[in-house]
Amino acid sequence: MKLSVTRHDLPTANPFSIARGTTTTAGIVTIELTHDGTTGIGGAGPSAYYGETVDSVVDVLADLRSAIHGWDDPHAGQHVARTLADEVSDAPATRAAVSTALADLAARDLGVPLYRQWGLDPDAAPRTSYTVGIAEPERMAENARQAVEEGFDILKVKAGTDDDRTRLRAVRDAVPDVTLRVDANCAWDADEAIEQTQWLADRGVEFLEQPVPADDIEALRRVHEDASLPICADESCVTAADVARVADACGVVTVKLMKCGGLWPAIEQIHAAHAHGLDVLLGCMLESNASIAPACHLAPLADYVDLDGALLLATDPYEGVAMPDGRLALSDVRAGTGVRPVRNG
Ligand SMILES: [Mg+2]
Structure with a gap:
């Protein structure tokens, strides 16, 4: 399975403030997983409050790259989720990016919407x-x-x-x-x-x-x-x-x-x-x-x-x-x- 990773700085429509602070640019990472000519897209919106940043997401994905390269089954979602929970438990947004891209890939492979x-x-x-x-x-x-x-x-x-x-x-x-x-x-x-x-x-x-x-x-x-x-x-x-x-x-x-x-x-x-x-x-x-x-x-x-x-x-x-x-x-x-x-x- 081929992995490609893109980082984005996406401006918010208005400055977005909550009790903890204000955001004017959202740091986002999107990924594509390609297998047998089909591509699944997923993403991470990392939150510093939960210990992740765009940099940490990109770093963890780099560490996972060779393992992902060896994946051969887009329908192994449960197995992948368990593996990621074991190996990168403290990177939930990174795991979410992989999980969402794999789910998109699997449902596209079947030609049906995920739901x-x-x-x-x-x-x-x-x-x-x-x-x-x-x-x-x-x-x-x-x-x-x-x-x-x-x-x-x-x-x-x-x-x-x-x-x-x-x-x-x-x-x-x-x-x-x-x-x-x-x-x-x-x-x-x-x-x-x-x-x-x-x-x-x-x-x-x-x-x-x-x-x-x-x-x-x-x-x-x-x-x-x-x-x-x-x-x-x-x-x-x-x-x-x-x-x-x-x-x-x-x-x-x-x-x-x-x-x-x-x-x-x-x-x-x-x-x-x-x-x-x-x-x-x-x-x-x-x-x-x-x-x-x-x-x-x-x-x-x-x-x-x-x-x-x-x-x-x-x-x-x-x-x-x-x-x-x-x-x-x-x-x-x-x-x-x-x-x-x-x-x-
Ligand atoms: Mg809330």
């Missing part, structure tokens, strides 16, 4: 939310209004500033009729989070994601037990192995390919969450369609979807699954994950 290869129901995929990053209140209101004009009816609003209520009020006033979700990205302590939850519930917020620091499961549990809206664990629930630990401290867990290490580990985490009675939000980082499109094929297994990572970029060398009005158009995919280079892009 059909897995027997999943495209009509079961929830609509995606669109994320409104932290900015001045008027700017956030304007971004929300624009997203709703473009057809989105679910917004995820980032919080974790010195004045979240002014910002959230501005967004709510600008788009009174849409579903809002709020993500504090670890910014609050338990007392502040508990104080915020009733206020958020009163404004019809659907759920609150990661109110407290990732490692403080006791704080998460306190907020969950007190809150009148569902609490979602993202940074506190990285892989399937974390699900049991947070199972009585939240109602929803966020699954991302770039956290857990690819499609197989994501399926494992989704099933672990459901087995514990939790709902699943399928999310993403700032990513190219090269890795967003494969994630879309898991959406039928999720209860909520936030796969807008490529929509937040100003440019993307790849097209993926179309998202008219936030609906994942899986049925339009003819083969593989639907990723293809943008023509004349």
